[in-house]
Amino acid sequence: MAGRSTGLKLYVDLLSQPARAVTIFCRVNGIEAEEIYVQVANGDCRTEEFKQINSACKVPTIVDDGFKLHESHAILRYLATTRNVADHWYPQDPERRALIDSVLDWHHLNLRYNAFLIIVHRVISVLPGIKKGIYPEHNEAVAEEAKVGLNRALEYVETVLLNGPNEFLENQKEVSIADLSLVCEIKQLLWLESSEQEELLGSRKRIQAWLEAVEKATNPQFNEVHSKLYGMAKHLQDGRKSKEEASQ
Amino acid sequence: MAGRSTGLKLYVDLLSQPARAVTIFCRVNGIEAEEIYVQVANGDCRTEEFKQINSACKVPTIVDDGFKLHESHAILRYLATTRNVADHWYPQDPERRALIDSVLDWHHLNLRYNAFLIIVHRVISVLPGIKKGIYPEHNEAVAEEAKVGLNRALEYVETVLLNGPNEFLENQKEVSIADLSLVCEIKQLLWLESSEQEELLGSRKRIQAWLEAVEKATNPQFNEVHSKLYGMAKHLQDGRKSKEEASQ
CATH class of the missing domain: 1.20.1050.10 (Glutathione S-transferase Yfyf (Class Pi); Chain A, domain 2)
Incomplete structure (x- = not known):
């Protein structure tokens, strides 16, 4: 196994829709995975280091015992068929x-x-x-x-x-x-x-x-994985409200 | 089987990229199918009759013993896994x-x-x-x-x-x-x-x-299914040439 890292690594940004879907899927189904947080808005996907994992510079990306895969739907299909997951998922x-x-x-x-x-x-x-x-x-x-x-x-x-x-x-x-x-x-x-x-x-x-x-x-x-998104939504709504009040 | 039509029907327009992919796949793999030609540019996909088959108004669409399916990649996956097709396809x-x-x-x-x-x-x-x-x-x-x-x-x-x-x-x-x-x-x-x-x-x-x-x-x-596209390509190139010559 030299050179091939073990376990499932999940490169995600919880502000990204498809990354949340994959993260929820793993957590709900008890699929053991190391979640590695990447901030898309900071350009973390465009570093040379990340390009080694996914040259398309996107999250989610997984590395499963060295096997690299991106595109959230492909990841969901792959995990649903290689893990012990209830049939209704796929x-x-x-x-x-x-x-x-x-x-x-x-x-x-x-x-x-x-x-x-x-x-x-x-x-x-x-x-x-x-x-x-x-x-x-x-x-x-x-x-x-x-x-x-x-x-x-x-x-x-x-x-x-x-x-x-x-x-x-x-x-x-x-x-x-x-x-x-x-x-x-x-x-x-x-x-x-x-x-x-x-x-x-x-x-x-x-x-x-x-x-x-x-x-x-x-x-x-679902809610745990969405907490960052919900927090940002509240922040945006509060900001709009303050702006509105200030302009009155 | 009352009310459920038998056999595989393929609704395609050979000027449509994804429709050609499905048509070639069936022909190469000897999958018996009735090809029904629909002209997208004429609005054939928007008729009430076609909406009964696919309310998304798109080709390719298949009806397989009454089972309706659209989206070319979903159709290719479905046919590759339900027909006797060599493993390399999927x-x-x-x-x-x-x-x-x-x-x-x-x-x-x-x-x-x-x-x-x-x-x-x-x-x-x-x-x-x-x-x-x-x-x-x-x-x-x-x-x-x-x-x-x-x-x-x-x-x-x-x-x-x-x-x-x-x-x-x-x-x-x-x-x-x-x-x-x-x-x-x-x-x-x-x-x-x-x-x-x-x-x-x-x-x-x-x-x-x-x-x-x-x-x-x-x-x-491949070439048989592309013949209409190739004909149209030649027609377009000839038209451009005539126009160019006329303007000289």
């Missing part, structure tokens, strides 16, 4: 598995793409003291376009992916890796102004019930 | 499979996203007689930005994904569903002006060798 039944895969594939260019852009252009790029060159420069037009796409993606989740009597995506009775990935993405929207969150999610009752069901199925780990 | 070995999954996941927001946008904004949206409302309106700035992203994605394929002694992605000895998906995307670039193709691919020798290897591994079906 069912062996070919049709059920295919439906989960279809949701995971759809996610990238729909929910992920638009939610990422709206958060970057409405929140991250205007944070005071944000390090230059890590995220795109603020562009309100991009945020507006992303909002249109995000509304369309959320409507698809509400009316198609949650269109069954059971609580979880694609009418599954128990939580899957697709639920976890999509919910971690939607939780990032807590960084938006309250009125905008209300516009996007207020009338979508199935999504609201499903968010609760996924949290319930993965707590207390 | 290896059972967890590490090799995870690397293929990682490439497939990376594809969406990198190669797919940028190649799609450059083709839409440089070629499709300026075609005479193109039906309105199916594709975004022509936007040169989007095409330019997509070109930057596409160059970055191609460089990643050249230097990271093809960085091994073996011919295929992630140093595999034989072709996988990831090779097929990415190569079908890159082939769409034949619709760009020759000088732009040269800029994007001319100096990338590993990509060139890999394109040949994937074609060789999947011919004659």
